[in-house]
Amino acid sequence: MDTGVRKVKSVRLENVRKTFGGQRGVEEVDIEIRPGEFFTFLGPSGCGKTTTLRMIAGFYYPTSGRILFDGQDVTYWKPEKRNIGMVFQNYALFPHMTVFENVAFGLEVRRLSRNVIKEKTERAIRMVHLEGYGNRKITELSGGQQQRVALARALVIEPGILLLDEPLSNLDAKLREETRIEIKRLQTEIGVTTVYVTHDQTEAMTMSDRIMVMKDGVVQQVGSPQEIYNRPVNQFVASFIGESNLLDGEVLEVQDGRAAVDVGGNRLIGLAANASPNTRLVRGAKVKLLVRPESVMVGDGPNPLTGTVLLAEFKGFGISYLMQAGPLQLKAMSVNVGRGILQRGDEVTVHIPEQGIYFIGE
C-alpha cells in the first residue's frame, strides 16, 4: 500500500516436486510468475494446489527442484524470512488479540517504531474499510470482516508476494462476490505479485491474469482465462472449466482447413486449427468435440440440429436448455432478450457456428 520503494517480486518454480513419504504430492511444476501478476492455481481438492502454495510460503520444502524469488534461490528459506503475506482459508486470525493488534503483529516483528506501526496499521484498516473496528475482538466480527482483517494483516507488511489460500471458501455467496471484487481491487491498486489458490473456476476466471490448472498433482495447463476456456488442452480442463458439451465424433474428412466429423449421425464441420495439441485430425480418427452451451444457438444456421426440449431453466440473464437431438443430449443457452421461453417437449432447431467447435484428442 506504500507506493514508495515497494519491491514486487517474481516467483519461479523450477521442476518442483513434492512427495509425502513416497506418496505423490506435486509433480514437476515448472512456472514463472511475473512481477505484479495475479496467478491462480486451480483444481479439485487434493490436486496439489495448496501443497504448491505452501512450498512458496516455506511451510513445505520441495523434495526436488528450486524456488526462486527474483532470481534468488529461496527453496529452503524459513517462512519468516521470505517477506510474504499470506491469507489462510480459515483466516488464522489471533483470537486473543484485537483487530488492531492482529494487523500490527507483522510490523511489531519488524521492530518499527510505535508511531509508524500505528500509522501503517490504521491506514491498512482504513484500506479494507474497517475504520472504527480497531479495538474489536476477532470473535465480534462477521466472516466477511474477519476476511478483511486477514487481508489487511497480510498486506500491511508490504510483502513481495501475496499468497491467498482459498480465501473466499468460508463466505456465503453474496459476500464472496463482494470480497472477490475487493481483493482484485486491492491487488490492482497495490500491484503486488499474487498467487491465489481456489477450486472455484468462476473466481479463477474473473480474477486471474493467468491460471494453472492441476489434477492429481500434475499440471494440466497454464494460460490466460481465455486460453483455458477456449482452448483447453484436454478433456479434464474442458469439463472442469465452465459448462460444456463433450461429444464423441469420428473424423470424416479434412479439407481446406476444415474438418468434417460424424457425431451421432450428424455431420458437423469445424475449423481444423481449433484443436488441442494432442488431436489427430485424420480420416477415421476418434476425437472429442467441445461445444460450449453458448455456442449452441437456437435457430437455423451452420451445423443445424433438431430435437426436443427436455429441460428449460430460466436464469434471468439467459435460459439454459437441455435438449435431445437424436442420440445426443445437448446443453444450449440463449441470452434473455425478452423473447419467449421454449417449454419442455417443444420442437427446436439449433445450430453451432464453425468456430464454436473445438477438437480434443482422446
Add this chain to the structure above:
Amino acid sequence: MEPATAWNKTMQSVKSGFVRSNVAVYVLISPLLLVLLAYVVYPFYQTFVQSAQNADGAFSLANYVKFFNWSASRANLEALWTSVYISILSVVTCGIVGVSMAFLLERYEFPGRRWLALFALVPMAFPPLIGALSFTFLYGESGIFPRAFQALFGLAEVPFALRGVAGVLVVHTFTMYTYFYLNASAAIRELDPSLEEAARSLGAGRLRIWRKVILPMMTPSLVAASLLVFMTSMASYTAPLMFGVERTMTMQIYLSRTNGNLDMAATQSTILSLVSISFLILMKWYQNRRNYQNQNKGVGPHRTEVRSPAVKYLFMALSVVGVIVLMLPILVIVLLSFSVDGAWTVQILPTSYTVQHYIDLFTDERTWRPVWNSIRMSLIATAGNIVFGVAAAYAMVRLPFRGKTLMDVVIMVPWALPGTVVAVNLIAAFSQPSVFSFNQVLIGTFWIVPLAYFVRHLPLVFRSASASLLLADRSVEEAARSLGANWWLAFRRVVLPTILAGIFAGALLSFVQGIGEFVASILIYNVSTMPLSVAIFQKLYAFQFGTACAYGVLQILLIILVLAISQKLGGSKAGAPM
C-alpha cells in the same frame, strides 16, 4: 354456555397455565432441590452453626477469633499458611512437569513416545491413599531407594529420604500433574496450526510465536489446571498424613475432631470450605470469561520429528526414565502385596514372599469384609448418583427455570469441598435426629458412609450426563414429541439411550471413587462398615504391608478396568474432573 363446556374450558386453561407458568418444571426439580438442601446445604449450615456458637448455644464468633489469634495458638494460622504454600508450590511443580510432558509428547516424534504417552496417565489409576503409600515405600525414610543407596555406599544413615513438606510435594506432583498434562495436551492439539503459520508468514521467530501466540492461546486451560491443582492440594489429606505434616488445614480438622474439639473442627472446616468454594466460583467465572473458539480446519496438528541424534537419545533416555518413575509406584505395591506380613523391616526389599494375601482375600471372611463393605456402600451411593445426577443434568440442560445458576453451584460445591469437610458437615448435621434423616441419628450407622460417597461423587455423574446431553441434539426429543410421544416416553426412548454412555461412564467413575474413598471415610466409618481404604490404613499401622498392598492392587485393577471401559465408551472426556 353449558356448565360442562365451561368446566372443560377452565380445566384446559388450568392445564395450559400449568405448563406455561412452568409449575410442572418446578414440581420436577423440587425433589432435586430437596436432596441438595438436605445433604449439601443443610450439613454445611449445621457446621457453620456449630462453629459460630458458644458453650451456651448463643451466636458467637469466638471460635473464629481463636482461629485467627496468632498469640494464643499458632497452629491454625500456620496450618492455613502451610496448606496455601504447599498448594502454590504444587501448582508450580505440577505445571512444570505437566506442560513439559504435554509439549514433548504432542509436538515431537521420537522413539519411545508412545510408551511414555501411555504411562503418563498411570497416576490417574491411583486411589489417593495408595499413591502416597507407594511413595513412602519407595523413597521414604525406610524406603527401598534410600536403603539401597545406604547399603551400596555403606553409610551409617540413609543418604536421602522423602519427608515432610518435600514428600507431600512430590506425591502431589505425581498424582496431580495429569491435570496440567491433560489440559495442556488438549490445548496444544486444538491449537490451530495455521495460527502459527500465519505468525511465521508475518516474520515472527520461534520465540515470539511462543510468547505471543502459543502461550496466550493456552492460558485458559493452564489457569483452569492451576485452579484445579490448587483446590485439590488444599483438600489433600493422605499425603500430609503419610509424611507427617500435621500443620495443614485437613490434618488440623482431623486432629481437632479426634481430640473431641468439635467446635474448632467446624470452624476450621468452614474456613477451608470458604477457600475452596471461592476457588470454585473463580474458576467458573474465568471459564465463562475466556473462551477462544478455534476454527480448526484443513492441515492437522503436526509432530516435529527429532532428527539430531544427540537430542534423539536424550529424549529416549528421558522417556525411559519417565516410564520407570511412573511404573515404580505400581510395581512396588504389587511386589509388597506378595510379601509376608511383618517380614519387611530393615532390609532393602522384603525377603519372603507368599500369595496367601490373595487367597485370604477371597476365602477369609474377615479379609474379604472391607472389600464387600466398599462395594456395597459404593453401589448404593452410585445408584443414588445416577438417579439424581441424571435428573439434575436434564433439568439444568433442558428445562428453563429460575435459580439455575444457584443450582449449578450447589451441585458442584461437593466437588470443590475437601472430603474432610464433607465428613465434618455430615457429622454436624446428622449426629442428632433431623427431618432429612427421617428422625434418625445417622452417625454410627451403615448409611452415613454411602451418604458421604453420594454427596462427594454426585458432581461426577452430573457432569458426564450433562456433557452428553449438551452434545445430544435437542430437536431429536422434539421430533419424538411431535410424533405423539409424551415427555416420559420421549425421555425413555430417545433421550436416555443417547446419553446412556455418558451416564455409564460417570457412574463407573463414581463407583471406583467410592471404592478408593479414604478422606471422608476415615472420619465417619464404624467398625462394622469399615471400607477398603480405611482397612488398608489400619493394616499399615499393624505392619501388615502385604495385606494392605493386596487391597491396594485390587483398587488399582478396578480403576484401570473402569478407565479402560470408559475410554471404550468414548466417555473419557466426561470422566475428567473439569
